[in-house]
Amino acid sequence: MTRQQKAVWTAQRLGNPGDAYNIPVAFRLSGPLDVDILDRALCELIARHPALRSQADAHGESQELSADVPDRVLRVHEAPGQDWNPHLTEAARTPFRADTSLRLRADLFRDSPEDAVLLLVLDHLAADATSVGLLLDDLSALCTAHADAKEPHPAAAPEGGYFAYARAQQAYEESPEGRRDQEFWADYVRGANAVPSGLERVAGAEADGPGTSSIDVRLPEDLRRRCARRARRLRPAPPAAEGDPAGVAGAGPGHPLRAGPVRLRLPAGDRHHR
Structure with missing residues (x-):
């Protein structure tokens, strides 16, 4: 795991399970929609990006990959004329379970065959603001390829992907240069009162807030x-x-x-x- 992932993993364990590290993305879809094509594209997206089917170990030091790719990801909800906002909110706020390796959820709320809302929720352990855009571009290309056999399939993701970056970061931190950086910052903040006895409250925060x-x-x-x-x-x-x-x-x-x-x-x- 990268340093950033360890920070998210630790914060998730320190607090109550919640939606603080959920990344919801919703789209209004108008026009004919082939649900099967969308579902196949989502399954292939998970297969192409191992981080979307990974699970942190008990100590938050590494990630265990699942070789299993689900046959179906998309959950379809149909009820014409219904107000979907409460259901969208509930789906977006549902926390990811620690004992599951799937880091992506997909729900389709259909008002009619040609009017729907697609909600994708990603776990921040597997995605961030930059990678969300890349994943959506990949999903769009996969949908196009599945809908039209003449369209080229997206190129395969780089071998190793994010895990290669995580290994490189760990190697740097263990290198002489990385240790010098850590020593510099440890010395820089030495003496800082991280937890003062009389905590200064943030303006407008509740009495028991941080x-x-x-x-x-x-x-x-x-x-x-x-x-x-x-x-x-x-x-x-x-x-x-x-x-x-x-x-x-x-x-x-x-x-x-x-x-x-x-x-x-x-x-x-x-x-x-x-």
Whole structure:
């Protein structure tokens, strides 16, 4: 498993089973739909991408692959005129079971033969924002190939795929350079009060919600100047471009650039993502 997967696996085990690491993707489908073709394409997608049929071991150190590819994946629900939103919500929020190797679920909610909603739910252990797009492109190409024998079949996925990347990451972490990186960051955060005695509550959070801790990170002067120039070219909100702390105190992803010192504020109970 990669470091990122171990972080997700640990977070899933620390909290109650829920949908925090579900990735739902829904599509409104209009026009004639061959359910069998869609189902065959989904089964082949799982066969082509082993991560979609993998299961973490009991210690979260490695993944066990299932050689079994399901004959059917798509669950079809038909009830014309019904409000599907509650059913979509329930299907999207259902957590993945730890004792199953299937990391993809597919539900088709049909209002009529030519009007339906397709809901795909992926486990974050097997997919992220980037790979979801790649998987959907692959699924589209597979559907086309199954619908028309003249259409070329998608090229096979690279041998090893994500698991080759995981092995390469592990090899790097065990290398002298990787150990130096780990020592650098261990020294950098040494002395940081990760769990302060008087936890500072996030504004608006419930009384029993997570506390926060902070670490000051100062950018090199050259990098600060380059970021400031880049910010001016991108024309973000003026406070973010000019380095005004008031413009960054509550900044989210829309304000990633700041010309002055940067303070990172992370939940104290979620140290695995650091």
